Amino acid sequence: MQGRTNEQWLTELRGPNPSEALADLYDLLVRGLRAALGGRAEANIEDFAQEALLKITNNLDSFRGESRFTTWAKKIAMNVALTELKRRRWRDVSLQDLLDRRTATGRGLADPQLTPEQAAFQNMVLAKVRDLIDEELTDRQREAVVAVILEGMPIAEVARRMGTNQNALYKLLHDARKKLKLRMEAVGLPPQGVLAALDAG
Amino acid sequence: MLDRGDLDKLVRVVAETRESEIGCDECFEQMDRFAEMEFSGPDAATVMPLVHDHLSKCEDCQETYEALLIAIRVE
Numbered sequence: 186m187q188g189r190t191n192e193q194w195l196t197e198l199r200g201p202n203p204s205e206a207l208a209d210l211y212d213l214l215v216r217g218l219r220a221a222l223g224g225r226a227e228a229n230i231e232d233f234a235q236e237a238l239l240k241i242t243n244n245l246d247s248f249r250g251e252s253r254f255t256t257w258a259k260k261i262a263m264n265v266a267l268t269e270l271k272r273r274r275w276r277d278v279s280l281q282d283l284l285d286r287r288t289a290t291g292r293g294l295a296d297p298q299l300t301p302e303q304a305a306f307q308n309m310v311l312a313k314v315r316d317l318i319d320e321e322l323t324d325r326q327r328e329a330v331v332a333v334i335l336e337g338m339p340i341a342e343v344a345r346r347m348g349t350n351q352n353a354l355y356k357l358l359h360d361a362r363k364k365l366k367l368r369m370e371a372v373g374l375p376p377q378g379v380l381a382a383l384d385a386g
Numbered sequence: 387m388l389d390r391g392d393l394d395k396l397v398r399v400v401a402e403t404r405e406s407e408i409g410c411d412e413c414f415e416q417m418d419r420f421a422e423m424e425f426s427g428p429d430a431a432t433v434m435p436l437v438h439d440h441l442s443k444c445e446d447c448q449e450t451y452e453a454l455l456i457a458i459r460v461e
Binding site: 213216217218222249251252253256257259260262263264266267271307310315334335339340341351352353356359362363365366369376377379380383 | 388390393394395396397399400403405407409411414415416418419421422445449452453456458460461
């Protein structure tokens with residue numbers, strides 16, 4: 186039976202005979218996962234739905250009733266599936282290799298199309314920002330900035346490799362961004378102004 | 387360790403940094419409500435600016451959110 190109210194879902198799932206509600210919810214999760222992830226996850230859709238179902242039924246008390254119950258349940262299913270897909274996609278990438286490669290490759294300076302003044306400005310900003318990264322950030326902040334912001338690795342995957350969790354790594358990155366912002370302002374290179382100058386270049 | 391392309395990326399995220407931002411856990415907690423608001427309610431970004439801000443900064447959460455927006459239409 187579809188079209189249950191939140192209250193009906195909760196009562197049935199917590200009740201003595203949850204099997205019909207469980208089957209309907211499982212079916213809904215499978216269809217939601219298939220629609221959202223399609224070919225990326227087809228072979229594992231049922232496993233993801235099963236894992237999500239377990240997580241949902243174990244955490245019914247954390248549903249705060251601020252959305253439809255099914256939206257909340259789908260949110261959990263999407264998270265279960267995408268976390269696992271990301272883990273697989275990045276399985277063979279080592280954080281250390283990523284960081285070493287970046288240190289090893291000589292990276293070019295300013296764009297050759299620029300006027301000498303623009304190139305000089307870019308080189309000056311580059312040098313300054315490099316110094317700030319080296320001097321102001323902790324080793325962990327620097328690694329996270331490189332891996333997530335510059336290399337585009339998912340936060341969850343970097344967190345896993347650094348022995349922390351996604352939420353904590355986001356906070357660490359937030360602290361790093363705040364510090365760089367303050368320091369850039371302090372040395373006369375407010376980030377908004379620098380962006381405007383770079384865009385003009 | 388930083389070239390021109392990096393500089394753009396880095397300075398852009400630094401420029402958008404706010405003193406107060408919510409983390410992934412808090413964003414995830416509110417994501418279902420935020421998603422429903424996108425369809426029906428008042429402007430989600432106005433009502434829940436911190437969630438909107440987090441989604442614009444965190445690709446991990448953004449990916450989950452986009453999947454949810456599709457799944458939400460499945461009845």
